[in-house]
Amino acid sequence: MARKTIKVDYLARVEGEGALTVTIRDDRVTHAELRIFEPPRFFEAFLRGRAFSEAVDITSRICGICPVAYQMSSVHAMEDALGVKVAKPIRDLRRLLYCGEWIESHALHIYMLHAPDFLGYQGAIEMARDHAEIVKRGLDLKKTGNALMSLIGGREIHPINVRVGGFYKTPLKRELAVLNDSLKRARDQALETVRWVSGFDFPDCQRDYELVALSHPDEYPLNEGRIVSNRGLNIGASEYDAHFQEIHVAHSNALQSRTREGNAYLVGPLARFSLNFQRLTPLAQDAAKEAGLGPSCSNPYRSIVVRAVEVLYACDEALRIIAGYEEPDRPFEPAEPRAGVGFAATEAPRGLLYHRYRLDDDGTILEAQIVPPTSQNQATIEEDLTVFINDWIDLPDEALKHRCEQTVRNYDPCISCATHFLDLRVERG
Amino acid sequence: MAAMPKPKLAVWKFSSCDGCQLTLLDCEDELLAVAGAVEIAYFPEATRGVVKGPYDVSLVEGSITTAHDAERIRAVRKQSKAVITIGACATAGGIQALRNFADVAAFTAIVYARPDFISTLATSTPIAAHVPVDFELRGCPIDKRQLIEVLSAFLAGRQPVTPAHSTCVDCKLAGNVCVMVAHGTPCLGPVTHAGCGALCPTYNRGCYGCFGPMESPNAKSLSARLSALGMDERALSRVYRTFNAAAKPFADEAERHGA
Numbered sequence: 001m002a003r004k005t006i007k008v009d010y011l012a013r014v015e016g017e018g019a020l021t022v023t024i025r026d027d028r029v030t031h032a033e034l035r036i037f038e039p040p041r042f043f044e045a046f047l048r049g050r051a052f053s054e055a056v057d058i059t060s061r062i063c064g065i066c067p068v069a070y071q072m073s074s075v076h077a078m079e080d081a082l083g084v085k086v087a088k089p090i091r092d093l094r095r096l097l098y099c100g101e102w103i104e105s106h107a108l109h110i111y112m113l114h115a116p117d118f119l120g121y122q123g124a125i126e127m128a129r130d131h132a133e134i135v136k137r138g139l140d141l142k143k144t145g146n147a148l149m150s151l152i153g154g155r156e157i158h159p160i161n162v163r164v165g166g167f168y169k170t171p172l173k174r175e176l177a178v179l180n181d182s183l184k185r186a187r188d189q190a191l192e193t194v195r196w197v198s199g200f201d202f203p204d205c206q207r208d209y210e211l212v213a214l215s216h217p218d219e220y221p222l223n224e225g226r227i228v229s230n231r232g233l234n235i236g237a238s239e240y241d242a243h244f245q246e247i248h249v250a251h252s253n254a255l256q257s258r259t260r261e262g263n264a265y266l267v268g269p270l271a272r273f274s275l276n277f278q279r280l281t282p283l284a285q286d287a288a289k290e291a292g293l294g295p296s297c298s299n300p301y302r303s304i305v306v307r308a309v310e311v312l313y314a315c316d317e318a319l320r321i322i323a324g325y326e327e328p329d330r331p332f333e334p335a336e337p338r339a340g341v342g343f344a345a346t347e348a349p350r351g352l353l354y355h356r357y358r359l360d361d362d363g364t365i366l367e368a369q370i371v372p373p374t375s376q377n378q379a380t381i382e383e384d385l386t387v388f389i390n391d392w393i394d395l396p397d398e399a400l401k402h403r404c405e406q407t408v409r410n411y412d413p414c415i416s417c418a419t420h421f422l423d424l425r426v427e428r429g
Numbered sequence: 430m431a432a433m434p435k436p437k438l439a440v441w442k443f444s445s446c447d448g449c450q451l452t453l454l455d456c457e458d459e460l461l462a463v464a465g466a467v468e469i470a471y472f473p474e475a476t477r478g479v480v481k482g483p484y485d486v487s488l489v490e491g492s493i494t495t496a497h498d499a500e501r502i503r504a505v506r507k508q509s510k511a512v513i514t515i516g517a518c519a520t521a522g523g524i525q526a527l528r529n530f531a532d533v534a535a536f537t538a539i540v541y542a543r544p545d546f547i548s549t550l551a552t553s554t555p556i557a558a559h560v561p562v563d564f565e566l567r568g569c570p571i572d573k574r575q576l577i578e579v580l581s582a583f584l585a586g587r588q589p590v591t592p593a594h595s596t597c598v599d600c601k602l603a604g605n606v607c608v609m610v611a612h613g614t615p616c617l618g619p620v621t622h623a624g625c626g627a628l629c630p631t632y633n634r635g636c637y638g639c640f641g642p643m644e645s646p647n648a649k650s651l652s653a654r655l656s657a658l659g660m661d662e663r664a665l666s667r668v669y670r671t672f673n674a675a676a677k678p679f680a681d682e683a684e685r686h687g688a
Contacts, residue, residue, distance in 0.1 A: 012473040012474070012475075012476060012477040013473070013474065013475065013476065013477065014474075015447045015451075015474065016447065017442065038444075039443075039444045039494045039495050039498065039549055040494075040537070040540065040541070040547055040549055041444060041494075041524070041525040042525065042527075042528055042533075042536040042537070042539075042540055043524075043540075044539060044540050045528075045531075045535070045536035045537075045539040045540055046524075046527040046528070046531070046536070048539070050667065051664070051667070054667070054671075057637065057671070058524065058671070061446050061448075061523075061524045061569065061672065062446060063446050063447070063448075064445075064446040064447045064448020064449065064450075064451045064570060065447060065448070065451060067446075067448070108451075108454065112454060112475060116476075116477075122476045122477040122478035123472075123475050123476025123477060123478060124475065124476075125460075125461075125464045125469055125475065125476060126476065126478060128461060128464070132461070135461070136461070139457040139458075139460060139461075140457065142455075142457055143457040143458070146455060146457070154628045154629070154631070154632050155570075155625075155628060156455060157448040157451060157452060157455070157570040158448060158569065158570055158639070160628050160629050160632060160634060160637075161632045161634070167632075168629075168632045168633050168634040169632045169633045169634075246542075247542075248541055248542040248543045250543070255541070255542075331633075405477075414447075
């Protein structure tokens with residue numbers, strides 16, 4: 001039997017190092033394997049013995065692209081364990097900081113990592129030669145997200161201002177107001193982004209995914225909510241382990257998540273959007289409709305449009321929070337150590353991020369469990385490859401390889417989080 | 430006369446969080462100018478395009494934690510005129526160097542159900558432990574103004590201006606009131622390499638040393654002060670054991686306090 005192997009040594013435009021093997025027999029994909037060989041860094045091990053107050057700074061180092069997500073899940077889990085409740089302005093500032101990360105991370109993925117796939121460029125720098133104004137718009141949008149993170153967090157990568165109970169220093173109302181002009185410009189740019197990406201050519205690929213995201217009665221989910229699915233799941237973060245499991249497969253340094261029934265599921269923009277469409281602002285809802293999205297979306301190639309809608313929402317929400325912000329009486333609530341277990345799930349740009357900590361009576365971390373979004377999507381990415389690539393099986397190897405890469409990039413995988421290197425091999429036999 | 434060919438820039442990743450290479454993409458105002466001044470020849474996080482070496486400047490992020498990476502960094506060195514390491518992982522081993530003080534087999538068993546699937550070295554080491562390095566840029570993460578300065582300096586063939594004095598000097602220049610003197614907040618500023626602009630004290634917080642040790646740190650003296658402020662031995666050992674845990678002055682001081 002004729003057998004062909006196509007090999008790419010490094011999947012580009014993802015965060016981290018992974019490898020991919022797609023096996024094709026008799027013109028059908030029989031097996032797809034996303035191998036993550038980003039070297040392990042053992043966060044859950046070295047968190048043991050550290051003080052509860054240290055997890056926020058340590059876990060942010062899991063990911064330079066979404067440090068705020070790690071900071072938020074860790075402080076919420078610690079506050080759950082220690083019984084700390086924060087005041088509304090602190091809650092608002094956290095949400096505002098998270099909006100900054102969504103804008104920054106999504107703009108990076110839309111303009112620099114994903115759009116070049118649709119327009120036939122190797123990367124954004126190459127794309128800028130033909131589309132300078134578009135790339136500049138993307139960079140300006142990203143800059144606004146970073147400005148928000150820098151003002152509240154101190155810096156955009158590994159912010160220093162977040163602590164259990166609140167912040168070290170909270171901004172004055174007039175300091176936040178300085179961001180209004182750039183956020184209004186960013187909101188216009190986000191709307192232009194939705195229109196721009198909605199005009200891309202999308203393959204007609206849909207699957208009946210099990211979509212999992214937070215859901216909150218009053219707001220599009222960022223920091224808080226129940227974990228829900230389109231299959232009727234509705235649980236608190238403390239019940240996460242009862243419904244989901246992490247499996248260690250031989251080909252990956254990341255643990256793969258599945259439901260307890262053994263099914264792959266999907267977290268991230270598609271899940272959030274489909275489960276929370278009604279909580280988007282009218283502006284974001286209208287833009288989504290104009291872009292051809294229904295109230296749900298199960299075509300992962302259209303995730304770039306959903307991300308753009310979420311950027312629009314995040315700009316709108318940031319402006320709303322700044323307008324209503326009242327300076328808090330104190331920057332943080334004190335947290336007294338006690339023994340206990342704390343759970344939290346928040347919505348990282350790439351999806352649900354779950355943390356669990358068990359603490360000793362002096363606040364020492366006895367156990368830490370961290371489940372990043374990319375681990376949860378890994379099994380779904382493999383299934384997507386097995387199903388969708390069949391439509392393009394007759395393409396020349398180079399084009400097929402590109403389609404495989406694009407299919408992985410739909411998920412904006414953060415392999416550093418999940419643990420890096422995409423080495424793609426297509427085996428035909 | 431033909432135009433001079435643009436210098437070729439490569440960006441490499443080893444064990445890391447990707448934050449330091451993201452810093453280059455975070456230079457929103459300068460990125461297109463940088464791309465105009467150099468040929469971005471290898472930067473997989475940003476482009477599929479690959480231009481073969483040799484490279485004029487290689488930026489290296491991350492630490493060495495696998496046998497494969499120990500080989501790979503030699504290959505990077507061979508095809509690079511200048512190697513610049515960026516960030517705490519590449520210059521000191523990073524947070525993952527906490528394994529250097531522990532039993533890696535035990536660490537693996539805590540995180541992974543099947544430790545036999547995992548292949549890793551017992552230590553996380555900086556790039557300079559493996560190959561000669563032309564310049565080390567500190568920080569967890571690096572500072573983008575410093576990154577632009579270092580790139581500009583290498584392109585102009587001059588020394589980068591990145592002072593090795595303590596964060597205290599920058600803190601005074603920033604006009605901050607000393608958080609340790611005025612508020613009794615423990616602060617690593619006196620022993621920490623400058624570069625962040627004294628961010629933490631600016632936010633009413635003590636410095637936590639993410640830029641690593643300054644050129645001549647007196648950690649012993651600082652520890653005496655921190656102890657007087659109420660830090661016990663365990664807290665003292667931990668405060669030096671974070672993102673630059675394996676940098677010698679910090680590793681030694683942590684050990685002095687029983688870590």
